[in-house]
Amino acid sequence: QVQLVQSGVEVKKPGASVKVSCKASGYNFIGYYIHWVRQAPGHGLEWMGWINPNNGGIYYAQKFQGRVTMTRDTSISTAYMDLKRLQSDDTAVYYCAREDIGGYYHYWGQGTLVTVSS
């Protein structure tokens, strides 16, 4: 069965970076885009960008350009989201999601809580 398993809780200080992983299993990793979506406490869903695992192509939301880097390692079917220069308002649960052929998200990771605090 399709699974996306994310890395664990992170606590970071302002100005630091965080790298969240998303390990895929149960399907052909390079066949489906991986998107990243975050959710601040008590807030809605915010789309961050996507990566094409087949060729590494990326698209970032304008808000995160210059601060986010999405990569993948096809040998271990894992996608990564690296966010730099963290501030307190980056405190959120970060989700990876697999884009289905139609464009919607059937499969989601369990989420990774990133807390930014001095």
Place this chain on the structure above:
Amino acid sequence: DIVMTQSPDSLAVSLGERATINCKSSQSILYTSNNKNNLAWYQQKPGQPPKLLIYWASTRESGVPDRFSGSGSGTDFTLTISGLQAEDVAVYYCQQFYTTPRTFGQGTRLEIK
């Protein structure tokens, strides 16, 4: 960017009654080439990732109870829950996948009256 606006922000409905959530996009999300509206509905319960309920505006995901239905076209869409159950308490989001950047509505919190 396409702006997705949901209404209401919160909603309280009695058990067994109908809940209706609206979603409006700032531009049409209908692909005329295949006549499909590129809209999905998700349900999110506390501490869980979103769960796909509806895609193409009206196609129910496998395993989703048939009390959930989606309708609408172009820029105006509706999620209807007929015969509300206690387990339907959640936040519901619409999302357009017509173009990038992908955008979500702000969410509608559904509670039991």
